[in-house]
Amino acid sequence: MPHDLIFSHHQISPLLAKNPASVISISPNLGRTKVHVRRVESGWALPDGELLTDANLNTISSDLNGCFRLVGSQLKKVQTFSSRTNRYYSLMPTAGAPTMLISGIPMHRVKDITPDMDTRQKLKALGKPYGRILDTASGLGYTAIMAAQTAEQVVTIEFDPAVHEICRQNPWSAELFTLSNIQPLIGDSVDLVAAFPDATFNAIIHDPPTFSLAGEMYALETYQHLYRILKPGGRLFHYIGNPNSRYGANTGRGVIARLGQVGFRVSAKPRAFGVLAVKENKGL
Incomplete structure (x- = not known):
């Protein structure tokens, strides 16, 4: 699975600023690298043609503990349930590398x-x-x-x-x-x-x-x-x-x-x- 186009509220915050510039640099991979995105009518266009819609931004910004993959035009939260341990795992953003929540408890x-x-x-x-x-x-x-x-x-x-x-x-x-x-x-x-x-x-x-x-x-x-x-x-x-x-x-x-x-x-x-x-x- 490619390690790109994954966002949290940290990465999209510049896009939600009042009167943002028409072109902004953000990270498409939780802070590993940066790209320029361009404001379009329904959201923000990424370099390879993908679109972060305004609805996508609302979903991401409303979940401070979530990380989301952009697949086509849909967001998929990074999470899974383990039948082996009966635990729920999800990726939680920080200002640096993300941590993992284990049934709601941070690993780090x-x-x-x-x-x-x-x-x-x-x-x-x-x-x-x-x-x-x-x-x-x-x-x-x-x-x-x-x-x-x-x-x-x-x-x-x-x-x-x-x-x-x-x-x-x-x-x-x-x-x-x-x-x-x-x-x-x-x-x-x-x-x-x-x-x-x-x-x-x-x-x-x-x-x-x-x-x-x-x-x-x-x-x-x-x-x-x-x-x-x-x-x-x-x-x-x-x-x-x-x-x-x-x-x-x-x-x-x-x-x-x-x-x-x-x-x-x-x-x-x-x-x-x-x-x-x-x-x-x-x-x-």
């Missing part, structure tokens, strides 16, 4: 930060990715895409195929399927992690859903396997949540204790809402 931090900024903070906390990287929870693929800029290979796991359906419509997720050094997998991270050979990865990003949705990804046995598949000296960034919230503080205490129990040296990374766990090289 969106207060005073955009998902792409959030991803950069996680990778900064991890340290520059190199060698072979594991991303245990793909989501929209931003972590894998950013890590692939410096890593030799990124293996990224997504539990729900419906999430990939959203990714294939999101311009910011395109590289998840096109970069040759990203290997996207569909499956249960807990099972796949247990099956990897010892000392496979140089670093791991572990950004699971909340404990209530995926408690097994916080289990001692899972941490034992994460430790096992890391190379000596390898690093694990574990996203937890706001350390100043009740959930973040309570969950964080358990995470730190269990990571330490399996052998990691753990340090807090509060700006990234997580912790860094290092598998020390005992041969040094």
Whole structure:
């Protein structure tokens, strides 16, 4: 599916200004690139002949949490329902990369930060990715895409195929399927992690859903396997949540204790809402 002609209220706001110019530059793909559009009688003409009608603009502007593909003259909201998880997914715009709503809950931090900024903070906390990287929870693929800029290979796991359906419509997720050094997998991270050979990865990003949705990804046995598949000296960034919230503080205490129990040296990374766990090289 092509990653073009997808709009949110952010992109069309210049077209709704009072007395707009007859030619305006807007993004047709949620901020990735820009094109010039021209005012015509019934709306705005795009360079390849497509038309954003005034009715289209009203629909987009009335849904602050929606992203819409323009297919012919019709708008199709980027959303899907998963029969596997009984969850509803939709793409939610921000001032930067969009996030995904999972039954109405944003996947990324969106207060005073955009998902792409959030991803950069996680990778900064991890340290520059190199060698072979594991991303245990793909989501929209931003972590894998950013890590692939410096890593030799990124293996990224997504539990729900419906999430990939959203990714294939999101311009910011395109590289998840096109970069040759990203290997996207569909499956249960807990099972796949247990099956990897010892000392496979140089670093791991572990950004699971909340404990209530995926408690097994916080289990001692899972941490034992994460430790096992890391190379000596390898690093694990574990996203937890706001350390100043009740959930973040309570969950964080358990995470730190269990990571330490399996052998990691753990340090807090509060700006990234997580912790860094290092598998020390005992041969040094």
